[in-house]
Amino acid sequence: MVPIMKKIIDIFNDKERTYSFEIFPPKTDKGYEHLLHIIEGLCKLNPDFISCTYGAGGGKRDKTFDIAEHIEKNHHVASMAHLTCVLNTKEEIKTILEDVKSRRIQNILALRGDPPLDNPHWQPTENNFKYSSELCAFIRQEYKDYFGIGVAGFPEGHILCKDKKRDAQYLKLKIDSGADFVITQLFFNNQDYIDYVQRLKKLNVRARIIPGILPITDYQNLQRFCNLCGATIPIEIKKIFEPLQGNPEETLNAGIDFAIRQCRDLLAKGAPGLHFYSLNKLSPADKILNAVRI
Numbered sequence: 001m002v003p004i005m006k007k008i009i010d011i012f013n014d015k016e017r018t019y020s021f022e023i024f025p026p027k028t029d030k031g032y033e034h035l036l037h038i039i040e041g042l043c044k045l046n047p048d049f050i051s052c053t054y055g056a057g058g059g060k061r062d063k064t065f066d067i068a069e070h071i072e073k074n075h076h077v078a079s080m081a082h083l084t085c086v087l088n089t090k091e092e093i094k095t096i097l098e099d100v101k102s103r104r105i106q107n108i109l110a111l112r113g114d115p116p117l118d119n120p121h122w123q124p125t126e127n128n129f130k131y132s133s134e135l136c137a138f139i140r141q142e143y144k145d146y147f148g149i150g151v152a153g154f155p156e157g158h159i160l161c162k163d164k165k166r167d168a169q170y171l172k173l174k175i176d177s178g179a180d181f182v183i184t185q186l187f188f189n190n191q192d193y194i195d196y197v198q199r200l201k202k203l204n205v206r207a208r209i210i211p212g213i214l215p216i217t218d219y220q221n222l223q224r225f226c227n228l229c230g231a232t233i234p235i236e237i238k239k240i241f242e243p244l245q246g247n248p249e250e251t252l253n254a255g256i257d258f259a260i261r262q263c264r265d266l267l268a269k270g271a272p273g274l275h276f277y278s279l280n281k282l283s284p285a286d287k288i289l290n291a292v293r294i
């Protein structure tokens, strides 16, 4: 068997474009069992890597690393574990990273995270990393080149920093602190992504900026999520999906159609791959990937 290329940056050296998925740890044992089947299906699509979120939306934190390890050991696909600074002390982060290393996982998406809903006023102290860039610097300093490090990017600016130029400078700080590549927040207007890449180029950021793609499957959920993360729902999306409310099948089909058009356009304009927010579903990610992969 050919050994898997475990570090995503090594895959970049080999491939002009990568195709990958994000999954999240389910809250129940039954959900976990179901996810293992989904992972099997996603791996059959031959992705370059699969990433697993950490604590997002109150999800189980401890399962992230089990899932990332499972993907590599059982499916021989590179995995990336997300890790957030929020709630973890620096000491705890070190313990977690030792655990991740002992599992031979070599990719970390280094994030600040957000205070959880049940502790919304949580604030970092001197025992915490305040920003993702501090976490990147720590990982690089402690583990040299063992880990490949990804970070989050925000084509429309982060919800707490709508000054896009300043937000891009903070992104550059993450790269200068040791990050290797960027995965973006969802967006629907490709021009936002193109402009973001240009802004970062002007700042001399050479890292790959991989667009994060959310296939729309549930318009109400989308509205809730965009409210939380600050992503814009353009008029074009409203016009397509508002009339379809109450019709899940047509919403799903329209979501697949829109994502295929969005992905083809991004690839034609030079995006170095696509990272799909799978929401732990095999379809529509499989249909979209099969239609757009080049």
Ligand SMILES: Cc1cc2nc3c(=O)[nH]c(=O)nc-3n(C[C@H](O)[C@H](O)[C@H](O)COP(=O)(O)OP(=O)(O)OC[C@H]3O[C@@H](n4cnc5c(N)ncnc54)[C@H](O)[C@@H]3O)c2cc1C
Pocket: 052, 053, 054, 055, 056, 057, 082, 083, 084, 109, 110, 111, 112, 113, 114, 130, 131, 132, 133, 151, 152, 153, 158, 159, 160, 161, 166, 167, 170, 173, 174, 183, 184, 185, 186, 212
């Ligand atoms: C691809 C992707 C995956 C994600 N996965 C998860 C996950 O698994 N779990 C989860 O909980 N959340 C996840 N998130 C959400 C993310 O944690 C939130 O968006 C969070 O609010 C920002 O995280 P960050 O790492 O970008 O933070 P940072 O880069 O630290 O930025 C946070 C804020 O501080 C500002 N800032 C940065 N540096 C400085 C500085 N030096 N001085 C002043 N201001 C600064 C930024 O502009 C921004 O407003 C993900 C987001 C994306 C795009």
